[in-house]
Amino acid sequence: MLSLVSLVAFASASLAVKPIHSHNDYTRAVPLWTALNLSIMSVEADVFWQSNQLYVAHTSIEINKSKTLDSLYLANILGIINGTIASPTPISVANPLQLLIDFKTDGASTFKPVQDALQPLRAGGHLTTYANGKLTQGAVTVVGTGNTPLASVIASNPRDIFYDADIRKLYSTKPATGLEWGPEIAPLASVDYSSVSSTAQMQELVLNAHDFGIKSRFWDTASNVGTWNTFFAAGSDWVNADDLQAVSNAWATFDSSAKGMIDAAYQKWDALQAEANVEEL
Ligand SMILES: *[C@@H]1O[C@H](CO)[C@@H](O)[C@H](O)[C@H]1NC(C)=O
Ligand SMILES: *[C@@H]1O[C@H](CO)[C@@H](O)[C@H](O)[C@H]1NC(C)=O
Numbered sequence: 001m002l003s004l005v006s007l008v009a010f011a012s013a014s015l016a017v018k019p020i021h022s023h024n025d026y027t028r029a030v031p032l033w034t035a036l037n038l039s040i041m042s043v044e045a046d047v048f049w050q051s052n053q054l055y056v057a058h059t060s061i062e063i064n065k066s067k068t069l070d071s072l073y074l075a076n077i078l079g080i081i082n083g084t085i086a087s088p089t090p091i092s093v094a095n096p097l098q099l100l101i102d103f104k105t106d107g108a109s110t111f112k113p114v115q116d117a118l119q120p121l122r123a124g125g126h127l128t129t130y131a132n133g134k135l136t137q138g139a140v141t142v143v144g145t146g147n148t149p150l151a152s153v154i155a156s157n158p159r160d161i162f163y164d165a166d167i168r169k170l171y172s173t174k175p176a177t178g179l180e181w182g183p184e185i186a187p188l189a190s191v192d193y194s195s196v197s198s199t200a201q202m203q204e205l206v207l208n209a210h211d212f213g214i215k216s217r218f219w220d221t222a223s224n225v226g227t228w229n230t231f232f233a234a235g236s237d238w239v240n241a242d243d244l245q246a247v248s249n250a251w252a253t254f255d256s257s258a259k260g261m262i263d264a265a266y267q268k269w270d271a272l273q274a275e276a277n278v279e280e281l
């Protein structure tokens with residue numbers, strides 16, 4: 001367990017970023033731009049590898065040939081970073097974008113095409129990268145989810161497609177023999193909220209993830225202010241949002257008291273841990 005002091009430091013630092021994730025971002029009125037307009041720096045694209053293209057769609061029958069990972073996301077992101085496309089919010093090392101790529105087709109055949117599609121961002125030095133034992137923050141952190149093959153993520157060198165881990169299994173299942181979970185493999189860990197039994201368990205999972213330096217996300221959550229506030233108060237890092245404006249409004253209102261509530265949650269947790277340790281002695 002991390003000490004209370006470092007947990008509180010983490011909570012304070014994380015307040016600088018809006019803890020909002022644009023779930024299935026490609027379904028927004030204007031993919032990517034609806035999020036950037038609200039300074040929401042985490043977006044998600046479902047991707048199908050088909051006919052030598054990476055199509056962005058929810059299901060294979062909804063594929064529209066004009067909507068590819070490159071046309072909706074990668075070309076715009078590169079243009080924003082290199083200054084050829086104007087954006088309401090910069091994408092930079094200081095204000096990085098998390099791009100979740102949800103592999104809908106099988107991992108083995110989809111991984112290499114995604115790696116190839118990222119080449120212009122990679123060549124520009126814009127991707128968060130792990131190499132030679134060092135994690136270097138870039139303007140864009142790519143996280144594979146869905147069918148993303150963990151072994152391919154671990155094997156890639158340099159590594160610039162990261163992994164969305166199962167937040168319930170960070171302590172119980174190692175990523176590979178001899179490796180521990182950490183942001184150099186999984187900057188993000190998630191779970192379907194319907195498999196979480198209570199707010200207290202959710203809080204525990206958030207703190208477990210933070211022990212590993214990993215950020216938390218719960219999907220399949222209810223969509224109302226009370227629910228979003230519960231996640232904000234727990235220090236959950238990427239609150240799943242479909243109505244980006246509504247969740248932004250909730251965060252703006254919550255913000256004034258957030259620090260105190262998050263600190264209180266950590267203090268409560270730390271006290272419980274201290275109690276547990278005393279019992280063990
Ligand atoms: C972004 O904001 C600008 C300025 O307010 C507005 O004109 C534009 O329609 C917005 N775009 C999206 C996708 O929300
Ligand atoms: C495909 O997407 C484009 C761009 O949004 C749109 O203009 C077009 O109508 C779509 N095609 C179909 C078949 O839905």
Ligand SMILES: *[C@@H]1O[C@H](CO)[C@@H](O)[C@H](O)[C@H]1NC(C)=O
Pocket residue numbers: 074075076078079080082084124
């Ligand atoms: C800047 O981004 C645009 C849009 O993606 C791209 O066409 C262009 O090649 C990029 N230029 C550089 C120098 O990376």
